[in-house]
Amino acid sequence: MEAGDDLVCCPVCDALHRVGEVDDDTRVRCIRCNTVIAVGRPEAILRIVVLASTALILMTIVVFYPFLELRNGIFTSKASVFQTVMSFSEGVMAPLSIAVAFFVIVLPVARLMALLWALFPLSIGAKPLRGARTMLRWAEILKPWAMAEIFMVGVAVALIKLADLATLSMGPAFWSFAAIVFITALKDTQMSKHSIWTALDTAQRT
């Protein structure tokens, strides 16, 4: 068998498939392990770009606006995501502070920017930017390390722990962050490695 454009290997179990044109609104799954290999959505690239840019814009609100506010009688305490991230910044805990910053802000943002770098030119029919391939590869590598959605569940748990200690209210950043989590999940359902890489190949050739 020769290596060709339509020959695709499953990234999970190495099974070979011959994938030609994929019909609209269908998913091609690996015959052996059921991993989604290709998604037939003609506007997938455009949707990913739109969703990724929305998430990126919301991210600026998240970093700069108050996230949660805590009131206990006359005492008030406000925390932004930035403060949350810096909460381990003293002594031996400092590395943890950096790690939390990476998981919650830096890596999600880096991943969105890498995706946009690789796919934005495609969505407007232009030639891909330099390094588009490397960026796309990194977007995929970073995926398990971007933990914004886990942070949201952490917020929910913290809210319940504090419920009888003080009154809590959510700031604008909280709702932006919730929106980002939802948008990112929606975006990831549009992505399939084979489809995106084929689109990038086609754009590079023309």
Place this chain on the structure above:
Amino acid sequence: MDGTGHGAENLKALTALDAGLVGCRHCTRVAPLGATICTRCGGALESRDRTSMQRVWAWWLVGLLFFIPANLYPMLITQTVGRASEATIVGGVIELAQHGAYGVAGIVFFASIIIPVGKFIAIGYLALIVRKPHGHKPKSLLHLFEVVEWIGRWSMIDVFVVAILVALVQFNLLATINPGIAAVCFALSVVFTMLSALSFDSRRIWDQIETIADE
């Protein structure tokens, strides 16, 4: 290939290795066996990662080492009007349950105890099976790895909870919450077990599933 195939029924398939090819795990393109760099995405190519098991066991062991202090030392140090109290991971779960928040207590217990422990067992089991497969039912292996890889990140919940509490509860004399050393150990343990799962070459599990199905 019509999108209706279910993995559980088809345990055998022509793999890239069988066909004398090597597949790229980043972009799914295939190249002739022996190629080291993918021509499409520039990623490293290796038909079956030969050093993967060493890395899996190394990260697994370090992760396990950090998991022990993570459970023994306090996660949170709460100071309320001069009184200081410390809570470990399990202590925090018990406290939540006493407040009547059984659902949340369940989530935290699941994320900080069940998932990490289950993950250590699952990765260890898979790593042993890949070396010496006999007497195992292939179906039990099918999606164990994917579940382990996907669920591991969720253990971070407790670390984030600590970070949020520490940032919010700073009322000087009235009440202050500070992180304990266990928070660092636990975060490291989660990161190391994630690295362990990521070093695992899932294609080798599928090779073994095929071999077992043949027997």
